[in-house]
Amino acid sequence: METMADRISKVIRDKEKTKTAFSDRINVSQAFVSQMCSGLKVPSDRTIADICREFNVNEDWLRTGRGDPYIQLSRDEELAQFFGDVMKGEDPDFRRRLLSVMSRLTTDEWALLEQMAWKLVDELRQDSVQEASSEEGKKNPGPP
Numbered sequence: 566m567e568t569m570a571d572r573i574s575k576v577i578r579d580k581e582k583t584k585t586a587f588s589d590r591i592n593v594s595q596a597f598v599s600q601m602c603s604g605l606k607v608p609s610d611r612t613i614a615d616i617c618r619e620f621n622v623n624e625d626w627l628r629t630g631r632g633d634p635y636i637q638l639s640r641d642e643e644l645a646q647f648f649g650d651v652m653k654g655e656d657p658d659f660r661r662r663l664l665s666v667m668s669r670l671t672t673d674e675w676a677l678l679e680q681m682a683w684k685l686v687d688e689l690r691q692d693s694v695q696e697a698s699s700e701e702g703k704k705n706p707g708p709p
Contacts, residue, residue, distance in 0.1 A: 567630070569601075569607070569608070569627065570602055570603060570604040572627050572630065572634070573598075573601050573616070573627070575634065576616060576620050576622055576627075576634070577598070577602070579634075579635075584602070590615075590619045590620075591612060591615040591619055592615065593612060613627060613628065620635075621635050621638060621646075622635060623635060
């Protein structure tokens with residue numbers, strides 16, 4: 566990517582569906598985002614920091630094009646970011662309601678939930694094996 570405008574456009578394509586959604590995340594107008602993407606405006610240091618924070622972008626890559634575009638988060642960092650995103654939302658969406666219910670589970674209820682999850686994994690594996698053998702049977706029906 567040759568210009569910062571190109572790199573910002575890439576982040577929008579990779580991380581958000583629209584410039585409006587992107588602008589909402591970094592607290593600027595959609596018009597300003599369009600101007601940045603076309604190269605008419607240069608983002609401030611604060612806007613660059615906001616883009617990097619909100620979308621896990623490597624600041625050196627955003628400014629210069631050097632290095633990897635995105636910062637790889639650890640599992641704990643991903644979880645912390647997810648919980649932070651859910652909790653900062655004002656609307657009680659499904660994710661927030663689900664986490665609220667899960668936060669009140671007892672140790673025994675967590676154990677039961679884990680057992681149910683493993684049963685689901687086993688069923689999915691069995692379904693996968695059955696589908697694979699069924700497909701194989703269609704390809705090689707045997708002698709007439």
